[in-house]
Amino acid sequence: MSMPITFSEHEFKDNVLSTLNAIPKGSLSTYGAIAKAAGYSGYARQVGYILKNLPEHSTIPWHRVINAQGRSSFSPGSERHAAQCARLISEGHPETLGKAHLTTVFWPIFL
């Protein structure tokens, strides 16, 4: 039921960013889920590409996006990894996330 998606770079970026902005505080999502919710199933890597290139003063809640394994995609010990963990903790998440926790605060909702 799936076929190659045709879209403009601008449109893709717009939809992904608005989807990211919709993640409620206290919730978490994954790269693949964001891509799918924005209408681009299978484009997890491109969501990562967009997040990587966010402007310095962006208001996008990038820290609420983790990988499907329930962990930060940054290298443990790196500065960005620490920053993301700190933000998540300040929003009420446990230090050790993991898949189990992810399913309880996941966005969008499972069906």
Add this chain to the structure above:
DNA sequence: CTTATGACCCTGA
């Protein structure tokens, strides 16, 4: 055109 790279994901061992 071909290769390499990456804030990914799924499956199986």
Add this chain to the structure above:
DNA sequence: GTCAGGGCCATAA
């Protein structure tokens, strides 16, 4: 639970 392999797809060189 962890780890490797293959699949994935846009960008950069």
